[in-house]
Amino acid sequence: MEKRCINSSALTILGNNDVVNNTSSSMKEIPKNAKMPQKENLQFGKTFSPHMLTISYQNNEWKNPKIIPYGNLSISPGSSCLNYGMTCFEGMKAYKSLNGDSSLRLFRPDKNMERLSRSMKRLSLPGYDFDHQELIQCIQKLILLDKDWIPEGEGYSLYLRPNVIAMSDNLGLSNPDSLLLYVVCSPVGPYYKDGFKPVRLLCESKYVRACKGGTGDCKIGGNYAPTMKPAKEAADKGYHQVLWLWNDEVTEVGAMNVFFVFQRKREDGSIYKEIVTPPLTRGDILPGVTRSSIIDLAHRWEGYDMVERDVTMLEVAEAVKDGMLNEAFGAGTAAVVSPIECIQYQGEDLDIPAMGEVTQRAWDELMAIQYGKVEHPWSVEVTTMEE
Amino acid sequence: MEKRCINSSALTILGNNDVVNNTSSSMKEIPKNAKMPQKENLQFGKTFSPHMLTISYQNNEWKNPKIIPYGNLSISPGSSCLNYGMTCFEGMKAYKSLNGDSSLRLFRPDKNMERLSRSMKRLSLPGYDFDHQELIQCIQKLILLDKDWIPEGEGYSLYLRPNVIAMSDNLGLSNPDSLLLYVVCSPVGPYYKDGFKPVRLLCESKYVRACKGGTGDCKIGGNYAPTMKPAKEAADKGYHQVLWLWNDEVTEVGAMNVFFVFQRKREDGSIYKEIVTPPLTRGDILPGVTRSSIIDLAHRWEGYDMVERDVTMLEVAEAVKDGMLNEAFGAGTAAVVSPIECIQYQGEDLDIPAMGEVTQRAWDELMAIQYGKVEHPWSVEVTTMEE
Numbered sequence: 001m002e003k004r005c006i007n008s009s010a011l012t013i014l015g016n017n018d019v020v021n022n023t024s025s026s027m028k029e030i031p032k033n034a035k036m037p038q039k040e041n042l043q044f045g046k047t048f049s050p051h052m053l054t055i056s057y058q059n060n061e062w063k064n065p066k067i068i069p070y071g072n073l074s075i076s077p078g079s080s081c082l083n084y085g086m087t088c089f090e091g092m093k094a095y096k097s098l099n100g101d102s103s104l105r106l107f108r109p110d111k112n113m114e115r116l117s118r119s120m121k122r123l124s125l126p127g128y129d130f131d132h133q134e135l136i137q138c139i140q141k142l143i144l145l146d147k148d149w150i151p152e153g154e155g156y157s158l159y160l161r162p163n164v165i166a167m168s169d170n171l172g173l174s175n176p177d178s179l180l181l182y183v184v185c186s187p188v189g190p191y192y193k194d195g196f197k198p199v200r201l202l203c204e205s206k207y208v209r210a211c212k213g214g215t216g217d218c219k220i221g222g223n224y225a226p227t228m229k230p231a232k233e234a235a236d237k238g239y240h241q242v243l244w245l246w247n248d249e250v251t252e253v254g255a256m257n258v259f260f261v262f263q264r265k266r267e268d269g270s271i272y273k274e275i276v277t278p279p280l281t282r283g284d285i286l287p288g289v290t291r292s293s294i295i296d297l298a299h300r301w302e303g304y305d306m307v308e309r310d311v312t313m314l315e316v317a318e319a320v321k322d323g324m325l326n327e328a329f330g331a332g333t334a335a336v337v338s339p340i341e342c343i344q345y346q347g348e349d350l351d352i353p354a355m356g357e358v359t360q361r362a363w364d365e366l367m368a369i370q371y372g373k374v375e376h377p378w379s380v381e382v383t384t385m386e387e
Numbered sequence: 388m389e390k391r392c393i394n395s396s397a398l399t400i401l402g403n404n405d406v407v408n409n410t411s412s413s414m415k416e417i418p419k420n421a422k423m424p425q426k427e428n429l430q431f432g433k434t435f436s437p438h439m440l441t442i443s444y445q446n447n448e449w450k451n452p453k454i455i456p457y458g459n460l461s462i463s464p465g466s467s468c469l470n471y472g473m474t475c476f477e478g479m480k481a482y483k484s485l486n487g488d489s490s491l492r493l494f495r496p497d498k499n500m501e502r503l504s505r506s507m508k509r510l511s512l513p514g515y516d517f518d519h520q521e522l523i524q525c526i527q528k529l530i531l532l533d534k535d536w537i538p539e540g541e542g543y544s545l546y547l548r549p550n551v552i553a554m555s556d557n558l559g560l561s562n563p564d565s566l567l568l569y570v571v572c573s574p575v576g577p578y579y580k581d582g583f584k585p586v587r588l589l590c591e592s593k594y595v596r597a598c599k600g601g602t603g604d605c606k607i608g609g610n611y612a613p614t615m616k617p618a619k620e621a622a623d624k625g626y627h628q629v630l631w632l633w634n635d636e637v638t639e640v641g642a643m644n645v646f647f648v649f650q651r652k653r654e655d656g657s658i659y660k661e662i663v664t665p666p667l668t669r670g671d672i673l674p675g676v677t678r679s680s681i682i683d684l685a686h687r688w689e690g691y692d693m694v695e696r697d698v699t700m701l702e703v704a705e706a707v708k709d710g711m712l713n714e715a716f717g718a719g720t721a722a723v724v725s726p727i728e729c730i731q732y733q734g735e736d737l738d739i740p741a742m743g744e745v746t747q748r749a750w751d752e753l754m755a756i757q758y759g760k761v762e763h764p765w766s767v768e769v770t771t772m773e774e
Contacts, residue, residue, distance in 0.1 A: 222609020
């Protein structure tokens with residue numbers, strides 16, 4: 001085992017009565033015999049499971065992987081995470097399988113680990129070259145310990161939030177030498193409780209989410225804070241979310257990737273559908289795991305042409321007016337897919353047929369894989385190698 | 388007093404033996420009888436004074452301004468500050484005057500308060516409309532309490548770091564309703580201990596610090612984390628800092644504003660000097676307090692033309708080659724001014740006469756004001772209204 005790597009076999013599990021070093025959890029700790037709330041009452045990201053995983057990076061190595069009671073962290077007011085936004089995170093889910101074997105499953109956790117490494121590298125955080133499988137092992141142990149907090153049913157899961165924060169205590173801007181990697185878990189229900197609720201979007205012309213040379217292609221805490229004001233301004237105008245543009249090019253929707261489905265005619269007169277999502281080439285778009293999965297699935301669908309390419313709002317608007325835009329949707333871990341029914345562009349509401357066949361098919365196929373209803377290499381069973 | 392405002396007269400001072408609510412300070416607390424290190428040994432931002440100011444924002448109001456022993460904060464792992472970069476800060480200094488009256492002074496604290504409000508507003512944080520004078524009053528009480536930690540001498544000061552962090556405990560992206568505003572203090576010495584050390588810069592062509600529609604004109608934590616990697620890459624090539632460009636336009640240097648001094652000829656053949664700093668119009672440049680002060684001072688200098696306008700590296704490079712670039716320097720609170728002796732542009736090192744008369748004059752005039760050697764409205768004496 002390389003020294004710099006996380007060692008999952010050294011993982012210690014501490015109970016509520018153990019002395020816990022880096023938490024002062026008096027107020028926040030989840031009571032010992034706490035039970036998960038009724039699953040119908042879960043609010044996204046507001047309820048946490050009783051345990052969390054913490055791993056420190058100090059003196060050039062990852063050390064002390066620990067599972068401890070969920071509780072507050074003790075953080076220096078001079079830390080780089082609180083002062084300079086040195087944080088990056090992941091979003092992933094653990095599922096109770098719906099194939100009758102009651103196994104627990106993760107969806108492509110390797111993709112989350114890869115992206116976490118990339119984000120850390122972009123922030124010049126040390127330890128980005130951790131062993132991905134070791135961290136997945138630690139996370140699996142956490143999931144198994146809190147398995148009673150994974151609600152059952154399609155759309156229900158245990159949302160997992162790995163977060164890496166720079167702990168170095170220095171107001172001088174410098175590369176941090178001390179980190180905390182932690183994972184907290186939040187039981188969540190379907191994003192749309194009563195079936196899909198198509199969203200209305202406002203094209204954002206004043207604010208930019210990311211630009212070439214920035215960090216839009218990494219999952220960095222600082223990418224998100226600046227989106228609150230544009231989101232609020234859109235909400236005040238009656239729209240659910242912002243459609244982010246770069247000049248006129250569509251980039252993302254809210255905190256999701258975006259897909260459009262155009263109807264096209266071949267030279268021989270036959271009809272096909274082009275599924276388009278903006279490309280990763282400019283570096284201003286997050287390489288979403290759901291995005292990548294839908295692309296891979298769609299490449300195998302007959303009658304569809306799945307393309308990653310630039311798409312301008314002008315093209316979208318013209319297609320809407322010509323009746324050639326069949327559907328549009330957002331894609332991300334939280335909501336999986338999110339149908340779009342309207343985009344305001346240059347003062348005009350463009351209406352889009354909501355919940356088309358591609359949106360539905362992406363949802364169905366992802367659900368089947370994530371909940372183990374079909375065998376698929378993307379669905380990884382939660383086990384511990386030692387047990 | 389408006390409810391939403393900070394009330395400095397309600398400020399409570401708690402000692403080491405009091406129960407302190409939102410800190411778990413066992414490891415980090417500064418011992419009761421600690422003394423400031425020898426001023427020659429101070430490292431920027433690594434030593435902290437014994438006290439800190441904390442003010443909470445909850446239920447739509449600022450409450451409980453407190454001065455407490457310096458120590459770690461207790462923060463939820465699900466907080467918006469740790470997950471979504473919802474933090475913004477200020478940098479300011481308290482000075483021991485060098486005019487013999489031993490008064491303590493702040494430099495334009497109103498500018499820092501204004502900018503903090505702007506940054507909070509850009510992040511859609513509530514409570515951005517706090518009463519600036521009330522917060523300055525609280526900060527002054529903190530300075531007076533830790534006045535023995537203000538090292539004396541030109542270039543020495545107590546660096547003050549107000550920081551606002553979003554405490555809301557919600558993994559769903561949303562406008563935070565709970566904040567902590569805190570101020571920690573760090574005694575610091577001159578940035579350049581043995582006189583000015585001119586810096587060598589590398590023009591950054593791959594990474595961008597900020598873009599139009601972003602947050603480059605606000606002091607937001609998330610602006611800084613992405614600059615570590617470019618800074619490290621420049622250091623690996625033997626340069627001290629990055630010169631940030633937008634396309635070819637110069638924007639900032641490292642974490643400072645930038646000034647150039649060109650030699651120009653009038654139509655009548657007479658020579659004058661044009662001092663140029665990039666403008667705030669695009670919104671990708673931080674409105675620095677030092678920047679604004681130098682602009683104001685230079686407007687009064689005879690024989691100089693102080694201009695805020697776009698300046699491209701092509702223009703800078705041509706001026707260097709024609710011998711028409713007299714000097715260039717960075718400007719910010721930490722270093723005040725930082726002379727530039729070389730800029731690498733398109734693979735070529737452009738040598739610049741370092742430490743010219745404008746750099747020196749800006750330094751001298753700012754020192755005189757900041758250390759109370761001259762009477763000036765920008766220098767504010769630290770007092771408490773009640774005492």
